[in-house]
Amino acid sequence: MAKVSVELIHEVLSSNELEPEVIQKVLKQIEEQAAAEAEAEKANREPPVKKQFVMIVSDPRGTLPDEDYVGWVAQIPEDDNVGTTLEKLIRASYEYNISKKGRKYPVKSIGEACEAVGARFLKEQGIAIKTKIPVTVLKTDNKIPEIESDF
Structure with a gap:
């Protein structure tokens, strides 16, 4: 009305x-x-679900500590296990691949899944991909160097 x-x-x-x-x-x-x-x-109204961010890192050669690498940022509910993130993405990819568009343009890798699988399939699995295009991941030793007193 x-x-x-x-x-x-x-x-x-x-x-x-x-x-x-x-x-x-x-x-x-x-x-x-x-x-x-x-x-x-x-x-x-249902209360909003708190979510946490997860970084999915691409390391196809198994050289994670030695080389630069790229990845995708995903978001899952706060109380979900982080280890199930890839399983959820894979299940969403399977659902996408059996859809009309997925049969025409199937996804075959995690990168393609992050880029092409629609929000409808991802939402059913409780995952959201925040970066469709892979981003560069920087390595750090998590320390701030001391300032030298040469000023």
């Missing part, structure tokens, strides 16, 4: 030559009813 503003209702009631007391009473009832419906809708 279309939403109608209170001002429009007021104009319609006024144009029908109703008494001002009746108009005010009707408008007050409409506002109370709208507030009650908004409150009920707010109470029925």
Whole structure:
């Protein structure tokens, strides 16, 4: 049903030559009813699911510590096991591959899955890919070097 503003209702009631007391009473009832419906809708809403980020790193040669590498950023619910992220992505890829578009353009690698599988398939598995294009991952020893006092 279309939403109608209170001002429009007021104009319609006024144009029908109703008494001002009746108009005010009707408008007050409409506002109370709208507030009650908004409150009920707010109470029925599910709380948002907290999510965590996961980095999926591409290391096809098994040389992770020695070379630069690329990866994709994914997001999963906070209480899910991080180890199941790849399984979820693979299941979403299988579902995509049996769809009409997937039969025409099937995905065969994790990179293709991150790029081509639609949000509908990923959402069913509880995963979201945040970077469709792989990003470069930088290595660090997690230390800030001391500042030399040569200033």
